[in-house]
Amino acid sequence: MIQGVATRFERIKARPAYELVAEEIEGKILAGILRPGDPIGTESELVKQFGVNRSTVREGIRLLEQSGLVARESSRRLSVAVPHYHGLATRMSRALVLQQVTFRELFHTSRALGPGSIDQAIDNRTDEDLEALDANLARTREMRHDARAVAELDAEFHRLLDGATHNRVLLLAKEPVNILVRPTTAHIIANNPSGIPRLIEAHGHLVDALRTRDREKGRLWIDRHLRDWKAGFEISGRDLDSAVEAIIGDGRGEA
Amino acid sequence: MIQGVATRFERIKARPAYELVAEEIEGKILAGILRPGDPIGTESELVKQFGVNRSTVREGIRLLEQSGLVARESSRRLSVAVPHYHGLATRMSRALVLQQVTFRELFHTSRALGPGSIDQAIDNRTDEDLEALDANLARTREMRHDARAVAELDAEFHRLLDGATHNRVLLLAKEPVNILVRPTTAHIIANNPSGIPRLIEAHGHLVDALRTRDREKGRLWIDRHLRDWKAGFEISGRDLDSAVEAIIGDGRGEA
DNA sequence: ATCTGTCCGATTGTCAGACGATTGCCGCAT
DNA sequence: ATGCGGCAATCGTCTGACAATCGGACAGAT
Structure with missing residues (x-):
């Protein structure tokens, strides 16, 4: 048959x-x-x-x-038109959410991408990148008591950091990951605002590393930052193997 | 107004x-x-x-x-349906090609992704993964005089290697990159078949590293493998800053 | 009992034609 | 030159239709 x-x-x-x-x-x-x-x-x-x-x-x-x-x-x-990252990445991330990927997978991926992308950023960053990062940092410090705002600024910080690599392939590889990371981070920050000072500290050192083109330092602080992220997730009481949820925008509705 | x-x-x-x-x-x-x-x-x-x-x-x-x-x-x-990687990744890669990304960007991204993903593979590989890799390796040795076949087997090797991470997020992040890497690699191998023994050697050591869960070794050989890749590209006489071309299938027509 | 050929309803793919709402552009008045 | 009104082009949507195909039922043949 x-x-x-x-x-x-x-x-x-x-x-x-x-x-x-x-x-x-x-x-x-x-x-x-x-x-x-x-x-x-x-x-x-x-x-x-x-x-x-x-x-x-x-x-x-x-x-x-x-x-x-x-x-x-x-x-x-x-x-x-040239297909824009964000829309495509959004769809990819959706696929991941539908497949119920776990925080563990997300974390390990971020970890895998961390050092390589901070290296790239250190090598390729421009003065404009630094300026933008400085501005973001300053605003984050201002808003440090507003968890919601910090979450948003954190997202922007990492977007700027990735942008500083000036590597479109890397950017594209990271984008779907970032889309999943963002809501998770927002949740973590909201649940554990006491981590904000550490976050700001890490951001500061990362910008510093970029400014002085200090790879060692960059890797060190990216690593810490990610550890903190994971710790924050665990503190918020969730299981590493639980599926990430995501508030995923539509990808159609931006200017 | x-x-x-x-x-x-x-x-x-x-x-x-x-x-x-x-x-x-x-x-x-x-x-x-x-x-x-x-x-x-x-x-x-x-x-x-x-x-x-x-x-x-x-x-x-x-x-x-x-x-x-x-x-x-x-x-x-x-x-x-659950959107499957490949179709989405194909579209993303197209976006990159249309943006004329350079080999340099591609290389640095691969470099950034390398260590992290080999680590993951070493941690999460199963015996089945090893078997599949062994089989691929054996066939690559058999076909070592057929550049075209080697290119295909190399692509499969890396697909298997990525699969051994059992990390869907990482897989998704790498996929669009891989789609760009593949045709480039095929081109390199075709232009410089004398690199095939080195390629096979590297694959062998990588499988070994997975088998013995030896991170050090894994990173070492991934790094060499990537250097060889870049060297092969340069030997083929092309400029690192030239845009990657890609033969990108349609993404609709699979079973 | 299994297979084959046929028929029927449901559903999709495609078409022809139409209408209101916007938009871009052109000429006209200032 | 500048601003405004008007016209034609184009899009979004709808009505209605028809052929091809699919799923399944049903009857006949081996």
Whole structure:
């Protein structure tokens, strides 16, 4: 009953037309024939070119739209876009949440990424990065009594830190992780505000390490910072092997 | 004319109905009300529930389909799916290619990820992982004169190595990187087959490190392996700051 | 009893055509 | 040149329809 015969046939896949439409356009983009910023035709033009109905074209466009390859510029016309990290990373993180990944996995991943990315940041940081980090640090100190604000500033701090690597691949690798880390951190800070001074201290030393390009110091403090993070999680009374929940925004609704 | 008054209004965003449809369903999934495997209703049911036209429902479904949250099972009915790494990672990698990221960025990211992930693999590897790695190693030795085959086996080796971490977050973080690494590696191996013995040697030591759970050794050989990789790239005569190209499959067409 | 061929309802993929709401642009008045 | 009104283009949505396909039921053949 289940495949015992000699000749095997390939699976026949009748691709619907809307997929073909999407694929066609996608191909042109990936091949570089259509470059970011280039306008895709209007829907009616596509209708004429592909010889299918507008509904079909539209469904195809939805596919591309979601993958970020095309977007409407100035709210009307479609054009080729460069998929932006955040939207994609958001979707990846969602996948993780649905798979009920554990805090343990998240922690070990952060740990694995820590030293390498702080090294990169130390090597590649610019003065502007330092400025931004300093500003963030200052504001964090100001707001140290507001756990909610600190959580947000912490998230921004790490975003800036990652940005200082000026490595887009690394950034992309970290983004989905960060999206999961953020809400967890917020929770930890809210539950244990007494950790805030340590957090600020760590941030301070990290900025210092970047300023003086001191790898040793950078690694040391990143490590401490992560340990504190884990400790905070444990203090908040949760199990390392419990699934991370995440408040994941939609990824569509930003400016 | 532009916001000067006391009362601030929130930006009014007239989201198209098809987005709202997608969002609604997505919300139910992310909230756990709809679990993977659950059937989404038929289109007509959704039409009745949402009170919009079928075309609109369909456009919404396309969005979800692309993000991987729903899929057609048995080629017909739609049901909730768990987005799988590969499709998402493929899209992310595409984004990177379109942004013309450089080999340098890719290399430094691999370097940053290396030690942490080998540590994880050493800690979490199972006997099955070792078996699979051994088998891969054996086949690589067999095929050592076929550069193309070695490239493929190398890709599999690293996939197995990553899998041995049993850390889904780490896996997800690495996947988009790996997708970019793979074609580059294939190119390097093809251009410089004399590096194959070193590659095999490194793989052997890495498996060894996993077997004996020897972190020191693991880190050492991962580092060498990566250096060789970079060296191979330079020998092939390309500039570290040239953009990586990638042969990126479609991400839709797998079984 | 198992297999094959056929039929039917349900559902999807695709199409034709239409309408209101925005948006961009162009010409006109200032 | 600048600002404004008006027009055409385009999008979002809807109505209604039809063919192809799938799932399953049912009857006939081996």
